[in-house]
Amino acid sequence: MKDLKFIAQQLRKPAGDFAATIAGKMNEGNKPLYDLTLSSMNLNDGDTILEIGFGNGFHFKELLSLRDKLTLYGIDYSKEMVNQATAGNMTFINSGRLFLSEGSSNRLPYEDHTFDVVFCNMVIYFWENPEDHLKEIYRVLKSAGRFYTGMRTKKSMMELPFTQYGFNLYTVGEWKSVLAQNGFNVDDSYHKTDPCFEENGKQIQLESVCIAAEKVS
Numbered sequence: 001m002k003d004l005k006f007i008a009q010q011l012r013k014p015a016g017d018f019a020a021t022i023a024g025k026m027n028e029g030n031k032p033l034y035d036l037t038l039s040s041m042n043l044n045d046g047d048t049i050l051e052i053g054f055g056n057g058f059h060f061k062e063l064l065s066l067r068d069k070l071t072l073y074g075i076d077y078s079k080e081m082v083n084q085a086t087a088g089n090m091t092f093i094n095s096g097r098l099f100l101s102e103g104s105s106n107r108l109p110y111e112d113h114t115f116d117v118v119f120c121n122m123v124i125y126f127w128e129n130p131e132d133h134l135k136e137i138y139r140v141l142k143s144a145g146r147f148y149t150g151m152r153t154k155k156s157m158m159e160l161p162f163t164q165y166g167f168n169l170y171t172v173g174e175w176k177s178v179l180a181q182n183g184f185n186v187d188d189s190y191h192k193t194d195p196c197f198e199e200n201g202k203q204i205q206l207e208s209v210c211i212a213a214e215k216v217s
């Protein structure tokens with residue numbers, strides 16, 4: 001069995017031989033959160049969307065089918081995730097509907113006012129200085145563009161022993177405050193209780209949350 005620190009490092013940035021395995025586990029474990037985020041996002045036909053930290057992009061097909069003429073950009077700082085997501089989504093890339101880049105969300109390689117919607121699932125825990133990332137997200141959003149944060153509640157994440165290794169966990173209230181301090185108008189948050197699963201003989205039930213925020217100007 002892999003040790004907890006190693007699992008935490010792989011979740012932060014999948015790398016090497018274990019990257020495909022951890023991506024498969026994330027796809028399974030984070031499906032309830034993607035279901036919540038994709039159903040909570042206010043999308044319009046023709047929107048240009050950015051996902052930060054997309055993992056292996058298993059959900060791109062579903063996301064691109066939610067409205068007509070969506071264009072999706074993705075950025076992830078794991079080379080392995082960019083490679084896997086690229087290999088699995090060539091049809092969308094070749095048709096000019098999906099653009100993937102390797103890079104970090106504190107230095108986004110996009111022009112100001114590019115996106116109608118930016119979102120990320122299970123990524124904010126790894127931001128040492130959230131303001132550096134939120135500043136960039138704010139910059140690349142169009143006026144009145146929406147930013148959706150997908151996460152699990154701090155209480156439920158603390159049930160997972162690997163989160164003691166380098167995860168910055170937030171309550172919903174704490175994350176809303178961080179968003180507000182960085183100039184966002186915080187809107188609704190959407191909640192869903194995930195199905196139970198067993199980890200090392202213990203029953204665990206995570207609470208998924210999607211927090212909606214808007215660029216003010």
Ligand SMILES: C[S@@+](CC[C@H](N)C(=O)[O-])C[C@H]1O[C@@H](n2cnc3c(N)ncnc32)[C@H](O)[C@@H]1O
Pocket residue numbers: 011012013014026027030052053054055056075076077078081103104105106120121122123126127
């Ligand atoms: C825990 S995984 C979540 C993957 C997927 N969003 C999900 O929910 O299943 C975190 C992902 O975000 C990426 N990531 C973490 N910090 C990032 C950053 N600052 N910029 C870009 N990608 C980042 C990691 O490489 C990894 O693919």
